Amino acid sequence: MTNDQGVARMRAEVAASWERSAAAGVEVDQRAAPIAIDVPDLRGQREAHPLARVFPLLDDVLGREVSDCGAVMALADAEGTLLWISGHPDKLRKAERIGFVEGSNWDERLAGTNAPGLALATGRDAMVTREEHFRSSVRSWSCAATPIHDPGTSQLLGVLDVTGGDTLVVPQTMAMVRAAARLAEAELARHLTPPPAQDRPTGLRVLLELLGRNEALIGIDDGHGAVSQVRLSRRHSEIVALLAASPRGLTGDELSVLLYEEDGGASTLRAELNRLRGLLGTDLLASRPYRLTAPIAGDWLAVEAQLAAGDLRAAMRGYDGPILPRSSAPGIVQLRDSLAASLRQSLLQSRAPDLMSAWTRSSWGRDDYDMWVAQRAVVPANSPIHTLIEGQLHRLDAEFA
Incomplete structure (x- = not known):
């Protein structure tokens, strides 16, 4: 049985694993x-x-x-x-x-x-x-x-x-x-034992997950180990993401420009913020300027930090997809495109075939022509994945000719 015949009969998750293995340079006869x-x-x-x-x-x-x-x-x-x-x-x-x-x-x-x-x-x-x-x-x-x-x-x-x-x-x-x-x-x-009371952190902490999600998942840690989770609406997700990206806060006008493609109106924004404050509590969402008052930990922030530290593999493991992919809010689009572009550029420069393969297998990277070309350049010609790459490039040539 050849590799191609085997993959054709395999479960999707196993076939994807074969692709990753081949992209990483594992030999079938190893x-x-x-x-x-x-x-x-x-x-x-x-x-x-x-x-x-x-x-x-x-x-x-x-x-x-x-x-x-x-x-x-x-x-x-x-x-x-x-x-x-x-x-x-x-x-x-x-x-x-x-x-x-x-x-x-x-x-x-x-x-x-x-x-x-x-x-x-x-x-x-x-x-x-x-x-x-x-x-x-x-x-x-x-x-x-x-x-x-x-x-x-x-x-x-x-x-x-x-x-x-x-x-x-x-x-x-x-x-x-x-x-x-x-x-x-x-x-x-x-065997877990809570730390002494004097050593426990105090104050709220916010854990925000945005990558690959159309609606943010926010976890609020009370500082004593209790975490409450809330799934936000799309608009509230956008507001929290923009405030998280602006630690010093935003005025109503600044937030409106980042949030609405057209003039959303001050009254509409105030109503959204009041509803959000009802969900999060007055201790967490302050005004004049609008800001989150607790330290923020976010999945996209971790990816940014890993890229800055040169740890591309960790960044790829943590990247579950674009930031709020269906959002068209101008500020979110800027955040999303900036992170994706940084990660993509690091991948193109890495010459790491397995990491490139992880990108091109994803829903957001499957039509990335330049990445397929770069992947072809570093995958051995006798690798099982080389045929897959050529097939995808042919598909893209046909679709976008």
């Missing part, structure tokens, strides 16, 4: 996954990792069952490096032949399509069976994986995986892995 941590350094990495607290629990509730089924259990960090592996001795020896060993990295950009790598890439449960694996050496295996998050911060800590033979390819496997991961998160939550 025998083993790369080693990221040498054995002498592994102990220190384990001891310092938050999941060290729950590995014994996972090994007890899941590892034993997996071993009895003739399979192996693995726990990877957020970068895809396998920190712990346990299971049936015979399967462990066979897994060594494909580099499925402690210290190896199974990020799909390094090891090709596999369940731990797919779970990391999508943030969701993943099952990859035999022929769905990108590398031919792994196609006698099947695996199921799910992410584990820090219950206090929601930060991704790693991935729990079960790898074995055809007996794993049943719905109960994914349910078992998911249940074990939730048990681990519950155990981590049990």
Whole structure:
């Protein structure tokens, strides 16, 4: 079976993973996954990792069952490096032949399509069976994986995986892995202790999510760990985004110019602001000038900061789409275009085929002709993705000729 034939019969998320793997330069005949941590350094990495607290629990509730089924259990960090592996001795020896060993990295950009790598890439449960694996050496295996998050911060800590033979390819496997991961998160939550009262932050904080959303999601942290979330209307989303981008505040006239394509009228704006104040509270939305009175943390601000720091990969991971994509408010259009242009220019200069591929696979980047051309220039001519690139360029030539 050729790669093209395999992709044609695959689930969409697996086919997309094959594209990412090919774009990153993974070879189909690559025998083993790369080693990221040498054995002498592994102990220190384990001891310092938050999941060290729950590995014994996972090994007890899941590892034993997996071993009895003739399979192996693995726990990877957020970068895809396998920190712990346990299971049936015979399967462990066979897994060594494909580099499925402690210290190896199974990020799909390094090891090709596999369940731990797919779970990391999508943030969701993943099952990859035999022929769905990108590398031919792994196609006698099947695996199921799910992410584990820090219950206090929601930060991704790693991935729990079960790898074995055809007996794993049943719905109960994914349910078992998911249940074990939730048990681990519950155990981590049990060890969380609130800081002393004198060390707790005071005052409100605003967490604003705008990327890829037509309506903003705003979280209001009371400074003591309680967060209330509100989904705003499109107009209120625009107002909050503009105020968040203007820490010193905006006069009514300034806000009106940024908000309305035509003269919206002072009374209309005042009515919207009064309704918004009713949602957020008078402590958060001040006037004269209009401004948000709490510190702002936003997804688009994080992407801007990562770009400024030169961390393009982190910026791409955080970029879930344009800012309020359906908004036509002049100020929002300016914010949206500025961020997208900065990210796009950094991608064009990066010569990183996997990052370019992530852009051209997206709804906002699929018609970006220049990006497809730049991607073609850095992808090897014998790569499976090269044919895809040529096909997309032909499509764009035909559509926009």
